[in-house]
Amino acid sequence: MKVSITFLLVFGSLIAVKLPSEHYYPGLFFMAAFVFHCSRKDIPFLKKVFEKSWRAFIVLESAFIYTVFLLGNIHYKLEETGLALYIVIAAFAFFFPKTKLDPALKWNFIPTDLFEWKTFLRKNTWFSMMGYVMVLLSSYHPGSLIVAGIFLTDFVSDIYEPYESKEMFEMYFKKLSLKEKIRKNSLFFNALLLPVYTLFLIINPYDSLYLLYYFLFMNLYFLLIITRKYKLYHYKEKRGYYNISVYLEYIFYSMTVIPALLVLRNNIKNAEQNIKTYVGD
Numbered sequence: 001m002k003v004s005i006t007f008l009l010v011f012g013s014l015i016a017v018k019l020p021s022e023h024y025y026p027g028l029f030f031m032a033a034f035v036f037h038c039s040r041k042d043i044p045f046l047k048k049v050f051e052k053s054w055r056a057f058i059v060l061e062s063a064f065i066y067t068v069f070l071l072g073n074i075h076y077k078l079e080e081t082g083l084a085l086y087i088v089i090a091a092f093a094f095f096f097p098k099t100k101l102d103p104a105l106k107w108n109f110i111p112t113d114l115f116e117w118k119t120f121l122r123k124n125t126w127f128s129m130m131g132y133v134m135v136l137l138s139s140y141h142p143g144s145l146i147v148a149g150i151f152l153t154d155f156v157s158d159i160y161e162p163y164e165s166k167e168m169f170e171m172y173f174k175k176l177s178l179k180e181k182i183r184k185n186s187l188f189f190n191a192l193l194l195p196v197y198t199l200f201l202i203i204n205p206y207d208s209l210y211l212l213y214y215f216l217f218m219n220l221y222f223l224l225i226i227t228r229k230y231k232l233y234h235y236k237e238k239r240g241y242y243n244i245s246v247y248l249e250y251i252f253y254s255m256t257v258i259p260a261l262l263v264l265r266n267n268i269k270n271a272e273q274n275i276k277t278y279v280g281d
Helices: 004-013 024-039 043-049 054-072 080-093 112-123 125-140 142-159 166-175 178-203 208-232 244-256 258-279
Strands: none
Touching: 024 054, 024 080, 024 125, 024 142, 043 054, 054 080, 112 125, 112 142, 112 178, 125 142, 125 178, 142 178, 142 208, 142 244, 166 178, 166 258, 178 208, 178 258, 208 244, 208 258, 244 258
């Protein structure tokens, strides 16, 4: 994951943080092990090298990550929930990322105008579905909502990193303007997050300010990423070279709001000028 540094910083800091309830710790630290497990791509390698014991390696690695976080926290005392999740981790040996997608899941109901989302979901169907469930579950507490949001931004960045071909680019922007592109994609993005907003308000009705900040943060980051793509687009390149420095920079801008607005205005101006070089006025 490109966000591995942030991942370690956030979950590493939880080792020293005291949360309102001890029951929060097992779930958060299990999430760390689960994200690692779902992101791994070395299953074929393990099968070849450790023909008979590859499943044990999968379980031990995830259990080790979970244990380091769980026992490293000075405020947490081992209890039933923490121990019970080891049973779930044991199931990782039989549940891991598939190399082939179910051909029945084509996501054809997504409009062609949202081709980035359709392409990403087709390539990452099961991982996306599991990730979405985790984002929904994060609505139970302001802290988990923000932590899950930070990780979600990394995957949103991946959606808009690949560049379309010159022909597709010209065809798209002869039909729609950049503002229309942003509007359609923003509506879809917020439609996906609407259940999260709703659940959070139901569970935490007195913490609506957190939700307002979350809404601003997520949308500012989203707008920065999509405008960056078209500011830097070049038909000879295949990707937008998104990396950890871009991620941290845009996270900072989005958290502080005003810098994000200034950068966003500049991105839109440059993106529109770049589009004109390919499509014309």
